[in-house]
Amino acid sequence: xxxLFEGPFWFLRHGETVSNxxxxxxxxxxxxxxxxxxxxxxxxxxxIATLPITAIYVSPLSRARETAAPIARKLDLPLVTVPGLAxxxxxxxxxxxxxxxxxxxxxxxxxESPDVFSLRVLAALASITGGGLPLIxxxxxxxxxxxxxxxxxxxxxxxxxAQPLLFTPTETGWxxxxx
Numbered sequence: 158x159x160x161l162f163e164g165p166f167w168f169l170r171h172g173e174t175v176s177n178x179x180x181x182x183x184x185x186x187x188x189x190x191x192x193x194x195x196x197x198x199x200x201x202x203x204x205i206a207t208l209p210i211t212a213i214y215v216s217p218l219s220r221a222r223e224t225a226a227p228i229a230r231k232l233d234l235p236l237v238t239v240p241g242l243a244x245x246x247x248x249x250x251x252x253x254x255x256x257x258x259x260x261x262x263x264x265x266x267x268x269e270s271p272d273v274f275s276l277r278v279l280a281a282l283a284s285i286t287g288g289g290l291p292l293i294x295x296x297x298x299x300x301x302x303x304x305x306x307x308x309x310x311x312x313x314x315x316x317x318x319a320q321p322l323l324f325t326p327t328e329t330g331w332x333x334x335x336x
Contacts, residue, residue, distance in 0.1 A: 161285045162307065165325040167210065167292040167336075170300055171224040172197035172319040180255045184247035184268075187219050195223070197319035202227035204336045205321055210234065211289025216242040216296060224319060225294040241281025244296035245274045278302040292321075307331040 172194030176183035190198065205228050215225045215236045222236060229236050248268025250257050263270040269277070278299055285291060293299070300316040307324060308331055316322070321336035 159279065159283045159285075160287070161282050161291065162326070164288065165290060165323060167205070167208065167290070168300055168303060168322045168324060169201055169205070169224065169228075169292060169294045170297055170316045170318055170320065171216075171218075171220040171294065172201075174220050177318065182247050182250050182253050182255060182258055183220075184244050184251045185218070186251050190220055190223050194220070194318065198224040199227050201319040201321055202231050205292065206231035208292075208321075208336075209290050210292045212237060212287065212291045213294065214239050214242065214285050214291060215294045216244065216299070218243055218296070221294050221296065225292075228292065228294070239281050239284060241277050241284070242293065242295045242299055245269050245298040274298065275302050275305070279306065304333065308333060 172190045174183060174188045174190055174194055176186070176188045178191055201224070210232055213225055213229055213232070213234050213236050215221050215238055217238050217240050221242070225236050246267065246269045248264035249266030250264045250268065261271060279302065297315045303324065323334050323336065325332050325334070
């Protein structure tokens with residue numbers, strides 16, 4: 158059992174990036190937030206600052222850390238970087254238009270297969286221990302793995318940028334709700 162999955166937790170996809178705005182695959186490329194992305198991060202921080210968050214776990218990519226920074230300041234919590242929460246490595250597809258993306262395939266040029274990516278993410282999530290109400294700030298791909306693992310189905314829909322989402326265990330599984 159993954160300790161994180163024993164209680165509720167919050168998930169936040171990073172704010173809009175230059176790649177998001179251009180509909181370009183970023184993956185493991187460290188792409189910055191846009192001005193809108195920074196405003197989204199500040200707006201998310203206003204909402205999350207009212208929640209009893211006890212820890213913030215973040216992807217090592219700058220777009221996630223930049224999104225998490227205003228939250229950490231408001232809550233006076235450190236950012237705990239979890240390398241396995243980095244976005245999927247899309248190999249040769251990084252920097253290409255979203256139209257070339259095939260989530261079911263292993264991208265050429267050192268891209269991660271769907272199974273390898275899911276296993277990496279689940280191992281990273283298993284490293285998050287302790288109680289309380291944690292916040293994970295990461296990427297759309299991480300959110301996809303969480304939804305597939307906890308809610309079932311084969312979710313391909315992208316999560317909105319900087320929208321806090323609460324995962325809550327229920328008697329019959331899990332629920333997902335926005336802040």
